[in-house]
Amino acid sequence: MDDNEKYGEWFGDLSSFLPGVSIDCVIIGFDLNELNILLLKWKEGGHWMLPGGFVHKDEDMDHAASRILEERTGIRLPYLKQFHTFGDLDRRANVPLFNPVTPLGAQFKEMFDWLEQRFISLGYLSLVDMRSSVPAPDLLSETCIWKPLKSIPDLIYDHNLIANKALEQIRNQINYLPIGISLLPEKFTMKQLQILYEEILQKKVDRANFQKKMLKLGFLDRHEKQLTGGAHKAPFLYAFNREKYNLLLEKGIGYMS
Amino acid sequence: MDDNEKYGEWFGDLSSFLPGVSIDCVIIGFDLNELNILLLKWKEGGHWMLPGGFVHKDEDMDHAASRILEERTGIRLPYLKQFHTFGDLDRRANVPLFNPVTPLGAQFKEMFDWLEQRFISLGYLSLVDMRSSVPAPDLLSETCIWKPLKSIPDLIYDHNLIANKALEQIRNQINYLPIGISLLPEKFTMKQLQILYEEILQKKVDRANFQKKMLKLGFLDRHEKQLTGGAHKAPFLYAFNREKYNLLLEKGIGYMS
């Protein structure tokens, strides 16, 4: 199968998509040191962008988001939630995805035209365990990689705005999102959980009080110690007790102020 | 100008609207006793529904919501915010707005067909001072009236779901929404503010502690007493100090737990 056929198959018939409606995903991961965001680099022009896609006419919105996310990360059912819809007239400034004079652009004249229309985009936020994700670019992207939140490049259209809105949501909703359980591996140290909260809130928290608060909430199970550290006391490993965690989640969890 | 012409003018050319995109408004008011929601009753079939409308191709989403809201309430710039987008495939069950065999239905065959397509609807939440609103039905609605939240009738499509999602938002975001300043008249008693909070939270709060907490927050100006009460001490009137209020709003205001 040559590239041509692949492209054709991948996009399918444009008329099977809802016109003027798209989905953009802000996918956040944590590498135990800092927060990362999953980004695509488009072949044409090298623009950075959020992973996204279109919605089939016979497909629910959430299903489309879930499908797009699985295509980019290989993860099947992570935390995924619509957080805002972006519909300003000028949200897609004059940054065409295809240049009609390049070979690739000429080849996809039809899609190029289709993309010229006004689009309303639903922003979805996803929190995933980076270490179990397998980032995969789509056929028109050069790469699909994790970038530290601290160094998000310029993105096309209003994608920087979308990403920032998502991050604002995370900070505001921190007590009502499955932060730790989504972003950390199965077992982790209290230090790692604390760094995660510090990265989200963008400020230091008191180690002793953080530990006591988290333990008091009662949804962490303590496991054996991790002996691979340095010249110091070894930390316990913890894991979320899903039952207790889910019970508390609606009431708000975690280190708030 | 006969009805025909009026209808024609009001809907304009359907092709000037974005296809498949609509706006539904959950407009909340407070009559000093309970919360109310603004509803329309459709002429055809007598269905109850949320006030809503469509988006012009050259119009921002927020502008469309603002326009629709002003048309129904006469209020120009109330609190208004997008809160969720409803895009499920089956969200508009088989409840046609027009019956093609009635005179009205036959007349608007074109619009009837247009409305048959799949719609993605942006839900907007608005908080308004009921007493300064002038509810006005549109040309295809019989009435536009305030209904107590406690007795919302069955609404068409997924409008009950939309309304409930909005109410959930109000409860969750109560400390970050301009509750009092949007829903109360210029001057009000502490009792009225308390009832407002109790109506939203659906639970009683301690009168003495509520009063002290609100006063301590420092954004209420105390005015002269209201002497038109009963056989008891007269309450002070209060008003929001907008400056101090706005400063505090992002940090969260009010009676939380």
Next chain:
DNA sequence: TATCTATTGTGTGCAACTTACACATTAAAT
């Protein structure tokens, strides 16, 4: 083996806040 180092786990005291309830105040009715 004894000591040192860096980090983890827990304790303590004070201030602030929450919560429940008591008591004083007062406009109008009697």
Next chain:
DNA sequence: ATTTAATGTGTAAGTTGCACACAATAGATA
């Protein structure tokens, strides 16, 4: 003048937030 019913303020116990102290310990060092 007294009563009534609601408002405005006080107070005490319990809880939580916050800052910092101290004890425990795995590995490094000698």
